[in-house]
Amino acid sequence: MKQLKSLLFSAAVIILAFSCGQKQETVPMDQHSIIPIPVSVVPAAGSFTLDGKTAIVLQADPAQVQLIGEYLKSSISALTGLNLNIAQEDRDNAIVLALDASASDKEEGYRLAIMDKKVLISAPQPAGLFYGIQSLQQLIPAHGGKIPGVNNQFSLPQGSIEDYPEYGYRGMMLDVARHFFSVEDVKKLIDQIAVYKINHLHLHLSDDQGWRIEIKSWPLLTTIGGANEVGGGKGGYYTQDDYTEIVRYAQSRFITIVPEIDMPGHTNSALNAYGILNPGITVPEATAVPVDRKALGVDEEDPDATPYHTGIEVGFSTLDTDSPVTYKFIDDVIREISELTPGPYFHIGGDESHVTAMEDYIPFIEKAQEIVTKYGKKTLGWDEVAHAKLLPTSVAQYWAKAENAIMAIDQGSKVLISPAVKAYLDMQYDSTTHLGLHWAAYIELDEAYNWDPTELEAEIRREHILGVEAPLWTETITTMSDIEYMTFPRLAAIAEIAWSPKTARNWEDFSRRIAWHGQRWEAQGKNFYRSPKVEW
Numbered sequence: 001m002k003q004l005k006s007l008l009f010s011a012a013v014i015i016l017a018f019s020c021g022q023k024q025e026t027v028p029m030d031q032h033s034i035i036p037i038p039v040s041v042v043p044a045a046g047s048f049t050l051d052g053k054t055a056i057v058l059q060a061d062p063a064q065v066q067l068i069g070e071y072l073k074s075s076i077s078a079l080t081g082l083n084l085n086i087a088q089e090d091r092d093n094a095i096v097l098a099l100d101a102s103a104s105d106k107e108e109g110y111r112l113a114i115m116d117k118k119v120l121i122s123a124p125q126p127a128g129l130f131y132g133i134q135s136l137q138q139l140i141p142a143h144g145g146k147i148p149g150v151n152n153q154f155s156l157p158q159g160s161i162e163d164y165p166e167y168g169y170r171g172m173m174l175d176v177a178r179h180f181f182s183v184e185d186v187k188k189l190i191d192q193i194a195v196y197k198i199n200h201l202h203l204h205l206s207d208d209q210g211w212r213i214e215i216k217s218w219p220l221l222t223t224i225g226g227a228n229e230v231g232g233g234k235g236g237y238y239t240q241d242d243y244t245e246i247v248r249y250a251q252s253r254f255i256t257i258v259p260e261i262d263m264p265g266h267t268n269s270a271l272n273a274y275g276i277l278n279p280g281i282t283v284p285e286a287t288a289v290p291v292d293r294k295a296l297g298v299d300e301e302d303p304d305a306t307p308y309h310t311g312i313e314v315g316f317s318t319l320d321t322d323s324p325v326t327y328k329f330i331d332d333v334i335r336e337i338s339e340l341t342p343g344p345y346f347h348i349g350g351d352e353s354h355v356t357a358m359e360d361y362i363p364f365i366e367k368a369q370e371i372v373t374k375y376g377k378k379t380l381g382w383d384e385v386a387h388a389k390l391l392p393t394s395v396a397q398y399w400a401k402a403e404n405a406i407m408a409i410d411q412g413s414k415v416l417i418s419p420a421v422k423a424y425l426d427m428q429y430d431s432t433t434h435l436g437l438h439w440a441a442y443i444e445l446d447e448a449y450n451w452d453p454t455e456l457e458a459e460i461r462r463e464h465i466l467g468v469e470a471p472l473w474t475e476t477i478t479t480m481s482d483i484e485y486m487t488f489p490r491l492a493a494i495a496e497i498a499w500s501p502k503t504a505r506n507w508e509d510f511s512r513r514i515a516w517h518g519q520r521w522e523a524q525g526k527n528f529y530r531s532p533k534v535e536w
Helices: 002-019 062-080 126-137 182-193 241-252 267-275 325-340 358-374 383-386 402-410 444-449 480-487 490-499 507-523
Strands: 040-050 055-059 083-086 093-101 110-114 118-124 154-163 169-175 200-204 256-263 345-349 379-380 395-398 413-418 466-471
Touching: 040 110, 055 062, 055 110, 062 083, 062 093, 062 126, 093 126, 110 126, 110 383, 118 126, 126 154, 169 182, 169 490, 182 200, 182 241, 182 480, 200 466, 241 256, 241 325, 256 325, 325 358, 345 358, 358 379, 358 383, 379 383, 383 395, 395 402, 402 413, 444 490, 444 507, 466 480, 466 490, 480 490, 490 507
Parallel strands: 055 083, 055 093, 093 118, 169 200, 169 466, 200 256, 256 345, 345 379, 379 395, 395 413, 413 466
Antiparallel strands: 040 154, 110 118, 110 154
8 A cells, every 4th residue: 555655646746747847858969860960969968948938030131031930930830739939039938040151161051059048040041041940850859740748848958060061962863754743742752851951852754654744845745745654554744833833842942953854765755745756666565555646635646656655664765866856856845944943953864775876875965965055054964974075064973884974074074973772762672672673782771871972983082973862763653652661761861971971970870860760750650661770
């Protein structure tokens, strides 16, 4: 009986402590779970209490930071249920967003200081404030859904963070050509990757199976070319208004959209629509499906147009590289998309064009570069483009052959690092993974993490590298849930390689931190891969 009374008394004390607003135990800042790991973390004693009376204070021109403040308000609400006010006047119990040129000598750098009465995020540019917010959110002991705060109070550790990225280009690629994904799915992905300070989303907008963006001067590209996908599904496409909305939404998350129109290979969806572009290719018989043009509202037959390709074989298609009509087509496509794209890059593909003779491929790539330049963009291309003469502003994306990347470097071009054996998110985790392929490798989480762009080849040095990108091809990916499963947790690993200094990265520490992110993903309903390499 005495023991029972003691237990009841202890329980009563605990309930009283919670009801009186006792703060939860605070994890010291040097035991944080921030991904990507910051450049510098200095812990301090004590904590800051985030509660319903905390304000978000904007110490800058509202035109520059108002949307960032509203993003922070919305994010904290989703994590904690708190509805914070946004103010202009400095005060205690506040999260202060300040534009300050002295905060960092890096364009995307930021400083985060958590004190007992205030949190200060300062940066020379708005992008730095946004990245500081991502780190702050990962210090809040809440995951959304069930609110773990005591009396809606959340204890953040005191200390300071100084941080900036290793590489200026930190990207993910989404293939919307093999399978189509809606505007809402793309916006959801943008929100998810922004958390990890990814700042480029490369959209693979055309391939043999489907054409995914409206070109007003060539309308059948979407009417016909957009009405197919792997497996013979109905496909889909983005209107120019849809694409503009994706670009706008990405900009609000400090992400640059990089459009890709693959050429001269991977072009069967264009040849479905316009036979005049077809030099006489043959679609693999087992995956060829006739195009019912009348069912799509097209009265004119086109005997030179190709059938649909519903499989995943590559390398059989090419544009007619000798035809002036081809270059009129390319000019129109690049012009219309460039007008909708504020970012600096236009990706021309250039990979796996196996039926294009090299003597035709080289002048084609050089002409495509000229057109991209004419419309004010810089050319990106898969590493095969290095066989052509590259412009100094062009970038080769190293995915397959190091010798191609080195040829680009020898011409004075930068390289974007995306080795299929390390960074391809569509590769299976292991032989039991129900999605993905494994032609390049099985890529478990530790394999996605334990490499560095400067250690792939001796001839590819830090000064040659523009950044790092993780592509997700979608031959086997059909839903947003599939995207999440193949992307997370591996994208977090790639993001840390792209952002954090090599000396700060450590697999054992990353595996501890990613487990905390798994708790947040689970609370948010995200379908992620629970790697056996991590104690989730």
